Amino acid sequence: MTTLDRRRSLGGLALGLAFALAGPVRALASGSTARVGHLRITILDTMVAGNSGLDGEWGFAALVEADGRRLLYDTGASPDMVLHNLRRLRIDLSDVEDVILSHDHADHTSGLLTLRREFSRTNPKALGRCHVATGIFAAREEGDGRPDRNMADLKPAYEALGGTFVVHDAPTELLPGVWFTGPVPRNHNERNWSPGSYLSGPSGRIADTVPEDAALVIDSSDGIVVLTGCGHAGVMNICEQAHAILGPGPIAGVVGGLHLFLNNRASIEATGARLKALGVRRILAAHCTGFEPTWILRQALDATAADVAVATVGSQWISGVGLQTGLLARLGSNP
Ligand SMILES: [Zn+2]
Numbered sequence: 412m413t414t415l416d417r418r419r420s421l422g423g424l425a426l427g428l429a430f431a432l433a434g435p436v437r438a439l440a441s442g443s444t445a446r447v448g449h450l451r452i453t454i455l456d457t458m459v460a461g462n463s464g465l466d467g468e469w470g471f472a473a474l475v476e477a478d479g480r481r482l483l484y485d486t487g488a489s490p491d492m493v494l495h496n497l498r499r500l501r502i503d504l505s506d507v508e509d510v511i512l513s514h515d516h517a518d519h520t521s522g523l524l525t526l527r528r529e530f531s532r533t534n535p536k537a538l539g540r541c542h543v544a545t546g547i548f549a550a551r552e553e554g555d556g557r558p559d560r561n562m563a564d565l566k567p568a569y570e571a572l573g574g575t576f577v578v579h580d581a582p583t584e585l586l587p588g589v590w591f592t593g594p595v596p597r598n599h600n601e602r603n604w605s606p607g608s609y610l611s612g613p614s615g616r617i618a619d620t621v622p623e624d625a626a627l628v629i630d631s632s633d634g635i636v637v638l639t640g641c642g643h644a645g646v647m648n649i650c651e652q653a654h655a656i657l658g659p660g661p662i663a664g665v666v667g668g669l670h671l672f673l674n675n676r677a678s679i680e681a682t683g684a685r686l687k688a689l690g691v692r693r694i695l696a697a698h699c700t701g702f703e704p705t706w707i708l709r710q711a712l713d714a715t716a717a718d719v720a721v722a723t724v725g726s727q728w729i730s731g732v733g734l735q736t737g738l739l740a741r742l743g744s745n746p
């Protein structure tokens with residue numbers, strides 16, 4: 412049975428929104444009883460290298476391993492960075508058939524072609540199916556009016572390599588217990604995106620709120636684990652979407668980029684308080700979260716460095732363990 416055979420969709424955007432608004436009822440929300448026994452998420456691309464031999468950049472990618480089945484989430488900012496870090500980490504993606512692009516920003520999409528080319532030499536299906544949310548192919552433009560052709564150029568190039576895009580307008584189970592959120596309802600007015608980009612339309616352009624921004628939410632033995640790319644939909648909205656899909660329950664961990672580096676202290680403190688109320692216990696804060704925002708979130712959650720830390724390349728979320736950070740994000744033992 413292929414991953415595609417196993418995919419189950421909640422059946423359309425309207426239904427997805429209805430669940431989000433109706434509140435979490437686990438059995439109704441997902442229709443799934445799957446739970447991931449052992450989950451490991453490995454950061455492959457983020458700002459901070461952390462350990463010698465690995466490189467960081469302004470981008471994001473992570474490998475998800477759920478009971479031995481694997482997905483790639485995002486592909487980094489420069490064409491070769493994720494491949495470089497994979498080699499250093501001795502990770503082979505040739506058995507990974509499904510890749511997710513969280514949204515249309517080049518710091519998440521630019522490694523796709525390199526990785527498809529590299530691993531399809533061993534397995535023609537490797538990284539051959541790319542899951543995205545509705546809206547990712549919308550026409551966009553820069554502040555000066557130049558078209559932003561990131562996805563417009565990537566689509567035919569990926570398809571020329573034998574890749575297929577699968578566009579989701581509602582939550583979809585990609586692996587047992589591993590859900591792609593699809594577009595996330597913006598219940599809270601979080602402004603976690605950078606200004607200056609626009610969606611093009613027949614009656615003029617409008618601010619680009621990155622409506623396609625989508626996360627993975629995982630029903631794990633530790634509780635719910637959320638994986639975000641930039642978190643443009645807002646981490647509060649994403650966590651609430653996790654509850655809408657999986658039902659109520661503690662959010663054991665939030666992993667990935669939260670795009671809080673432009674937000675002021677009051678905004679971040681309010682976000683932290685809401686995350687605490689939603690039952691968030693740990694955060695592996697990557698990419699565009701920001702260093703200062705990470706410390707503020709740590710205080711808001713009454714957490715320690717072991718439970719809220721800056722992600723480095725190679726750092727992990729591991730079931731039963733929590734955060735496994737790189738050297739640069741740890742306290743040493745020297746006197
Ligand atoms: Zn980003």
Ligand SMILES: [Zn+2]
Nearest residue numbers: 514516641643
């Ligand atoms: Zn982004």
